[in-house]
Amino acid sequence: MTLGELGIGVPVTVVSVGGERAFRRRLMELGLLPGTEVEIVRVAPLGDPLELGVRGCRLSIRRDEAVNIEVSMLPARERSESAPAVVPVGSGVPAAP
């Protein structure tokens, strides 16, 4: 299912972020990555754009672009899918389990 077809207030998990390169890159840098939870908070009065809730902030994108974002109803894992983090050099903070 895509974000363009989603109803309001249904939390889902991002599967993939498609669309034009600069757009998807910016969206991912704002935290909308595969594995992140997202929901449609509301829709603008004229039906477009959509207001998304991601990581506690509100982002607005158009429906045309929302159809390029695949989502699913799986439970959210905030952590993105790549390799687990490594303890940074010189830091005394223990890595999360």
Place this chain on the structure above:
Amino acid sequence: MTLSAVPANADATGADPAGAVLHRVVVVGNPNVGKTTLYNHLTRGNARVGNYPGVTVERHVGRLAAEGPAARHVEVIDVPGTYSLSARSAEEQIAIQAVLGMDEHPRPDLAVVVVDAGQLVRNLYLVLQLVELGVPCVVALNMIDEARDNPPVPEAVSRLFGVPCVATNGRTGDGVPALIRAVETALAEPKAPSLEVAYPGELRADVDRVAEALPRALRANVERDRALARWALTSIDEDDELVAVDPGLRERVTDVRRAAGSRDVDREIIAARYAFLDSVAPSLFARGTEGRPKHAGSERLDRFLIHPAYGFAVFLVVMTTLFQALFTWAEPAIHGVEALVGALQKGAASVLPHGVFRDLLVEGVIGGVGNVIVFVPQILLLFLFVGILEDSGYMARVAYLMDRIMRSLGLHGRAFVPMLSGFACAIPAILATRTMERQRDRLLTMLVVPLMTCSARLPVYTLVIAALFPPTRVFGWVPVQGLLLVGMYFFATAFALAAAAVLGRVAVKGRKVPLILELPPYRLPKVGGTLRMMWEKTSSFLREAGTVILATTVVLWALLAFPRKVIDEGLPVAPVAAQHAIEESYGGRIGKVMEPALAPLGFDWKIGVGLVGAFAAREVFVSTMGLVYGVGGVDDGDVVPLRDRMRAETRADGKPAYSPLTGLSLLVFFAIACQCMSTLATVYRETRSLRWPAFLFAYTGVLAWAMSFAVYQGGRLLGF
């Protein structure tokens, strides 16, 4: 990329002209994190405004407000708010250029990163990039008051990244002295931080391959080269709009991306960074879990303010108030300025001996200065509103609500307020396009705003309509004259929107980037910051556009005053003599020369002279026409004699020179042509080039002529 002024590995400090050691600090951060407020605290409000090299983006430069004898000379430069250093356009590239000191940007010694404590992970994404690049940083955890339920702990952030971290509250100023001390300490003992995020194996190989292709001037050490290579991988693209990218680097990036095949390099890089941040985030907060303030009040407000029904109602009220303010609240101030200028003119006229110098001073110089200052009330009012709308966060909601409509016209949602302001005056509207992020959108809006029916056109419309159209009614009750006036407003607006659609495709190049708009939580605007911005905008307008307007006024005065035919003995000049003087002047001659081009539009040389005069300000058309028709001093209220004269004017064959059709043609011409030199001067100042004001003048001029022609000749064909 080209060599910067200071080589990448040079000694950290430069020297200022006085010989003392000068440090440089750049202030970076996400948009909407209170960076400007904190910047003003750091520089105690004494920053100058300039531009970044090569782009029309504002750059503030100030001195650090440090105390004591050991206080260093520290230059503090702001960098436009950005979520990431990766870039697609020259404007976005400013972030990495400013932070590393590339491409004519001076190299900074330190970066102060302003972070929203209530949006920590996303804000730390930027900090992470800076640390990977080895840029010495100080992190300011701003808006700490909003995160008070579960605040991030500065010491934890500091330990994680290996950089000093201070909690601040830009609104109250808490934490600013500590921040300044941290900056000074960091400058005294520079430490290049480093951090290792786990990137997937194949990606690391890609990054190394790109790092090999970095131009020598940009290389530093292995880690920084890799970080820069990652920047290149996420920024460089086949159709990016980046400047000064080394061709070898570009080629290598393209090869590596192609060789990656179905692997999504962007996602791998970004996901690895977020994985790291997500895993360490809980340990950064007092409660041991990632804190996310609820902003409940903001939520409730939004439920109302972006509600389909109430939201639009509130929007209409806000916009109507803005409009009213610009139209009527500024009136007393404008009249005040005009009265002041008039008094100065009378004063000078009575004191100085008659002659050229006196007229130059009175009509040219004082009049010219008056022409500039008269815009100040509206600029101040508009920026008061814009400042409040932006700082409170409501402006983002305006863009959100208007996006659907504006987008179908090829305009950005943020263009709404400038376009609306154009109904009052184009000059503050053009200045207000600064709120738009992309140069292309800003430029398109600037080129279209002058088509909105500004208040200066009203005296012209009123004169022409009253003089040349009968005060009759159609359908028994609708007055023709009123209908015509309203019709002109609709016509101009429709024309502006059509022009936006066409120009957006044809003249103003630039990719249409899909919309991503952040709706920040509502916050109380900070009065001091707004006032400072109002002052800055006004003073730079006065300085830059003002000089052009003054010069043009003097030139136009000269055109109508020379060659001098009237013997000036201080006696009141008979209207007939003044009329002859105008006819013989250079301006009059220009009018005569223009006549063949104006005749197909139904105009004659007298209107031509009026158009020349109107270049100074559209309402000057009325007073110039008064002179041309020999009706003496024509003030706003006193157009009756002029009106009658125009109506009575006959041609050689005895038929009326001006018909309603001529009137309509003239109205259309005025609606479209951008003959206002103040507008052109402002566009020149905002775009820093002659090309765009010239284009604006040319395209509106040609279209005005063509439309007038169509109206007049079409009307003739139809038998009017």
